[in-house]
Amino acid sequence: MAHIELKNITKKFGGHTALTSLNLEIADGEFFVLLGETGAGKTTTLRLIAGLEKPTEGQVLIDGVDVADWGAAERDVALVLQQYSLYPRYTVRENLEFPLKPKIRRLPDAEIKDRVDRAARTLRIEHLLDRKTDRLSGGEMQRVSIGRAIVRKPRVFLMDEPLSALDAKLREALRTELKNLQMQLGATFLFVTHDQIEAMSMGDKVGVLNHGRIVQTGTPQEIYNNPRDTYVASFVGSPPMNLIDGKLVNGRAVMAPLNFELPFSGGAKASAATDGRPLVFGIRPEDVYLESGAPVEARVHDVENHGVEKILTLRVGDTTLRATVPARTDVAIEQPVRFAWNPDKVVLFDKGSGVSLRHAG
């Protein structure tokens, strides 16, 4: 198991800069999720740690040792990919044995058999051991490729969207399994995904990557409740955080184009500095509630029924915002409703930079 640190990493591919001054620290035994959209640089980060790419600038440290001169083979990491990670001509057993047989760390046969059997038992693929990999389903294939990673007891597990190619049911099941597996092994995991639900549900820590830069690192709760900027706010959460332009006037939030007002409590100290300054108010849909005596009137624009709850799209003038309400709430489209927000939960962002005032310090 190992501690991973990326220091000031920049990676360029020709004229294209994939990563810019990236700093990242993954503690020993941590489940770290790197979250970002396609093309944000997640896979590049992972490949740098695996030793499949070399950084243009900066250092990769594994357990405090600069591994710049180490090849992929020497770094002793395991890699699970979204697809193509199994050798097509081999059986499942041969695939699982493969990482135990390289010249640099060839294990005795008894040990290989023991480890393969143990991994197969852990992942419940014992009945597949003698099957060729082209006769496996998608879920079985991913299980085998996870097995190929765990037989080796590597210093760190690197997973590149291992669940993305699977259907929803299976993805959910494997999500739980993977998290349990990580806790059972006590291993360091770096898990790359574009799916914020995976990030929130599995990560001990989440790093949000945008255009080759780490925007925010923190526990899922921190990321969710206290996003560093409007990008994180709108990327994490489903539905995402409502972002409404406005100003603070005498301790009240005034939404600029519509002139509706809401109470604001969080920033007695902030208000002096921020009075009159253009801001973006961020509020999670679950912190918006309907109440007959509430201060603002809106019309119901759309209703999405999710069973346990309903997600309403409310319209005030031409601004829309989402509210999560209990499923029993009886609303019809175009019905006028009154709403308010939980003033303690409002996050203020600077309109120009998009950075949260709390993070700006």
Added chain:
Amino acid sequence: MAAVRTSSEIALNRVAIVSVLIATLIFLAPIYWIASTAFKPKELAITVPPTVLFQPEITPFIRLFTKRVQMQKAVDPQVYEAAPWWEKRIYDGGERVLKVGKDVQLSQYPNRFMNSLIVAIISTVLAVGMGTFTAYGFSRFKIAGEADLLFFILSTRMLPPVVVAIPMFLMYRLVGLNDSHIGLIILYVAFNLSFSVWLMKGFMDEIPKEYEEAALVDGYTRMQAFFKIVLPEAATGIAATAVFCFITAWNEYAFALIMTNRRAQTAPPFIPSQIGSGLPDWTTIAAGTFLFLLPVAIFTFLLRNHLLRGVTFGAIRK
């Protein structure tokens, strides 16, 4: 769409089958002609119209492999009786087999055939091997001027080979490579390499690089990953490329004719040289040609499972 076929479709289908059959017969006719002539008695080879039904014999093959001279007078009956069966066939044709002491002297054909095998096999192995490595490099690594280099490799094929034949001959004579196996092998490798690189590059590009990367991370070196993972995946491409290279080298006539005359002469220039003066012995020539056709046929047959995908350049997947 229902699978009901209209009568016009059935008729069309029959026309197609008959056309294919006729085409097949037309294409196979020369091969049948060669094969049947190789087993014909000498005097039936040039009858008009051609003899179709005859008692096949292997006398042409005996003549092909032995050195013979025309006899001035009839053979001594005692000698004839003592001779083995195959030698009798030669006596029957008014010839006798040349011997040194008791050993039968072989004709040059087996030697020329061996030359063909040596040159074709070694040049194929070299061209495909070098082509595979080169293609892998082009496929997997960033190479400065990659497109230009690939074009340069291809451009070596753009000049008709005959254009360079004379300069090549002069150069070869200067360095002493003419009439040598190695000289012919170098020539054929140079000739086939560009083709091999381009063909293999297409196959290499199709193999996901994730396979090797997984092996690299698993603790294997690039070389081990190449041999354990990439090569088995590339088998189809290698087989197809090998068949093409082998056929080119095996059938090559012009350079073999110019560059070799004795020691390293291959079968293609040798066979027609046996026509000689006077009445050509067509059955012996047909026997030589027939045997010459076999290696390519066998080689292609052995690799047939790889070829369907191979010759379509990967257009058929899975």
